[in-house]
Amino acid sequence: MIFEPSNFSVTKLNFSTDKLNSKFSFIHLSDIHIERYGLREKKIIQYINENPPDFIFLTGDYLNLSNVNDEKSHEDLKKFISLLKSKYGVFASMGSPPVDNREQIEKILESAGVIVLRDQYSILEFPNGEKINILGVDCDHRQKIDFKVAEKLIQKMNLTNLTILLFHSPEIMPEIKNYSIDIYLCGHTHGGQIRVPFYGAIFTSSVTGKKYEMGSYVENKTHLYVTRGVGLEGKIAPRMRLFCKPEIVFWEVN
Numbered sequence: 253m254i255f256e257p258s259n260f261s262v263t264k265l266n267f268s269t270d271k272l273n274s275k276f277s278f279i280h281l282s283d284i285h286i287e288r289y290g291l292r293e294k295k296i297i298q299y300i301n302e303n304p305p306d307f308i309f310l311t312g313d314y315l316n317l318s319n320v321n322d323e324k325s326h327e328d329l330k331k332f333i334s335l336l337k338s339k340y341g342v343f344a345s346m347g348s349p350p351v352d353n354r355e356q357i358e359k360i361l362e363s364a365g366v367i368v369l370r371d372q373y374s375i376l377e378f379p380n381g382e383k384i385n386i387l388g389v390d391c392d393h394r395q396k397i398d399f400k401v402a403e404k405l406i407q408k409m410n411l412t413n414l415t416i417l418l419f420h421s422p423e424i425m426p427e428i429k430n431y432s433i434d435i436y437l438c439g440h441t442h443g444g445q446i447r448v449p450f451y452g453a454i455f456t457s458s459v460t461g462k463k464y465e466m467g468s469y470v471e472n473k474t475h476l477y478v479t480r481g482v483g484l485e486g487k488i489a490p491r492m493r494l495f496c497k498p499e500i501v502f503w504e505v506n
Contacts, residue, residue, distance in 0.1 A: 260296065260482055260498035265468070267435060267475060267505045271414040274378045278307035279338070280501040282420070282439025283347070283481025285316040289328035292498070296482065297335045299500060308338045310366070311439050311479075312347020312391060312420035314357055317486030320350075326360055333364035340376065342366045345388035345418035348440070354390070369418060371401050373409055384414040387433075391420035391440070395459055399424040406431050414505070422464035422478050429471040435503075436476040441465055443480030447495040466496075477501060 279300060286293070300308070314333075319325035336342050344366045346352045354370070361368050369388025377383050387409070389402045402417070402424060409415065411432040421440035428436060443466035444453020453465040469476040482498040484491060 260292070260299075260500055262299065263479075263499055263501045265477065265501060265503045267503060269414055269434060269505065271412065271434070272378075272382050272384070272505070274380060274382050275504070275506040276306040276340075276378075277502065277504045278309055279303075279305045280309050280311070280437050280477070280479055280503065281336075281482060282311040282437075282479045283313045283442055283483050284310075284329075284332070285313055285351075285481075285483025285485060286325055286329045286332060287316045287319050287486075288325065289331050292482065293328075293332045296500065297332070300336060300338075303502065304338060305502065306339045308336050308342040309386075309416070309418055309437055310342065310344035310361075311418050311437050312345055313351045313439065313481070313483070314347065314361070315351060316483065317351055319486065320353060326356075330360050330364050333361060333366060336364075336366075343374065343386050343388065343418065344368050345420060346370060346390045347420040349392060371405065373405055375410075375413070382413075383410075384416065385409050385411075386416050386418065388418040391423075393421065393423065393459075395423050399427045402428065403431070406433070421458055422469075422476060423459050425460065425464055425469070425471065425474070425476050429474045429476075431474075433474045436474055437479075438476070439479045439481040441478055441480075442485070442493075443467075443478075443496045443499070445480075445484070445493050445496055449495070453496075
């Protein structure tokens with residue numbers, strides 16, 4: 253589908269929890285893979301402006317793999333990110349190392365006003381005193397090591413607070429599901445980008461294969477959502493999407 257890459261869909265999700273009386277909303281974006289600030293980016297900003305959330309969460313792969321050293325792409329990424337507006341801020345984790353040069357991307361995101369969580373967590377407090385944990389872990393695609401980093405941080409947090417994990421890939425779900433993570437946000441798979449009827453993703457680029465290829469998965473008390481993302485990978489990856497439109501995810505937590 254040639255038209256699909258610039259025609260995103262919006263997935264709306266509701267998450268109920270007894271950890272909060274406060275209600276809030278957030279938008280999840282992943283795999284932006286900016287080449288230039290164009291029609292797709294303008295449409296995304298327009299949607300967010302018309303549906304302002306309390307938070308925006310980003311889960312990596314900000315540049316197109318073909319454009320990681322392109323200065324104009326860096327400028328356009330900063331422009332796009334700086335236009336993302338929410339009530340309480342924009343939070344981000346890093347994507348795959350070949351795409352997200354750590355120092356470079358961190359600098360761009362922070363200059364655009366984003367709170368970048370690199371193996372860190374932030375505790376956010378609502379006016380009524382209730383708190384949520386936002387945990388961001390760098391994705392190095394070393395499944396066991398990445399999980400161990402997340403585990404050490406989890407052990408420091410107060411898990412009676414609602415806890416949201418930002419991690420680029422679904423790869424650590426087999427271990428994370430055994431901890432008290434409420435919401436796990438990721439992308440990376442692009443939903444396969446090329447999907448076929450009755451089978452789904454042909455390839456996901458994840459060590460978990462098709463197990464978590466896209467959408468919602470609830471295991472133990474962890475709700476994982478693997479977004480299809482909004483961009484295209486670059487280099488030799490196909491310059492198209494088939495039965496796999498770009499996706500913005502709008503969550504309401506109550």
